[in-house]
Amino acid sequence: MAPIGTLHYLVIAAALFVLGVIGVLTRRNVVIILMSIELILNAVNLNLVAFSRIWGLHGQVFSIFIITDAAAEAAVGLGILIAFFRNKETVNVDEIDLLKW
Amino acid sequence: MLHLSLFLIFGAICITGAINLLVQRHPINSALSLVVVMGSLAVEYLLLGAEFVAAVQVIVYAGAVMVLFVFVIMLLNAGEEEQTSGSRVAILFGIPGMIIGSVLLAWVLVARSGTGEVALGALPGSPRSIARLLFRDFLLPFEVTSVLVLIAIMGAVVLAARPEAVEHTKKEG
Numbered sequence: 474m475a476p477i478g479t480l481h482y483l484v485i486a487a488a489l490f491v492l493g494v495i496g497v498l499t500r501r502n503v504v505i506i507l508m509s510i511e512l513i514l515n516a517v518n519l520n521l522v523a524f525s526r527i528w529g530l531h532g533q534v535f536s537i538f539i540i541t542d543a544a545a546e547a548a549v550g551l552g553i554l555i556a557f558f559r560n561k562e563t564v565n566v567d568e569i570d571l572l573k574w
Numbered sequence: 575m576l577h578l579s580l581f582l583i584f585g586a587i588c589i590t591g592a593i594n595l596l597v598q599r600h601p602i603n604s605a606l607s608l609v610v611v612m613g614s615l616a617v618e619y620l621l622l623g624a625e626f627v628a629a630v631q632v633i634v635y636a637g638a639v640m641v642l643f644v645f646v647i648m649l650l651n652a653g654e655e656e657q658t659s660g661s662r663v664a665i666l667f668g669i670p671g672m673i674i675g676s677v678l679l680a681w682v683l684v685a686r687s688g689t690g691e692v693a694l695g696a697l698p699g700s701p702r703s704i705a706r707l708l709f710r711d712f713l714l715p716f717e718v719t720s721v722l723v724l725i726a727i728m729g730a731v732v733l734a735a736r737p738e739a740v741e742h743t744k745k746e747g
């Protein structure tokens with residue numbers, strides 16, 4: 474059987490990215506949209522770590538930064554969600570229209 | 575051989591978990607399949623030799639972030655979401671666009687396939703070498719990230735606190 478190349482990891486990362494984009498675009502629940510964003514960030518991480526095999530360890534350091542940012546983003550996003558749920562009692566994106574004129 | 579089978583098994587688990595995340599109607603099932611995705615990705619990092627990133631993935635993602643998600647899902651008591659019928663324009667343009675996009679992606683990937691192979695533990699991804707990079711070359715970005723996390727924590731607390739509680743602290747301070 475063929476040995477595992479960087480290409481194989483890129484294929485998995487591309488599939489994860491596409492699934493994350495589909496989730497962001499098609500689901501209505503804000504929690505699931507945030508989870509799909511996490512999927513997208515994980516696809517980027519996998520790409521960075523796979524490429525760090527060729528280009529040195531910098532990719533892994535970047536992926537650690539991305540993990541930190543993802544945690545911060547999840548905390549702020551879920552905080553916004555809680556604040557919103559307190560006002561409108563819903564988590565569906567198509568009912569979030571407070572800024573609509 | 576062992577490497578290849580481990581890669582294939584956990585890659586398949588990862589993709590299946592991601593698909594399950596999209597298919598499930600209830601948010602808690604989606605959160606659990608996201609945990610599966612994170613765990614299998616950690617194994618993929620280990621196969622690449624990135625031990626430290628794999629450990630951070632398990633601790634931060636599968637631990638902290640997912641606890642946050644599950645906590646919010648329980649807190650909001652969000653039920654199953656109802657489905658809407660998809661738009662016809664999306665089906666008309668989306669499916670041909672998806673086919674064209676995936677063919678292009680596959681072509682690019684196959685044309686550039688000479689990116690070398692990976693051996694088990696091929697990367698010097700030990701905590702020692704990563705820490706040397708992180709605290710020497712990337713010291714300023716590291717400190718900036720800590721400020722970012724601090725601001726995110728404060729923002730999350732302010733957003734999630736009850737309005738009366740915020741008013742109360744304002745009067746006292």
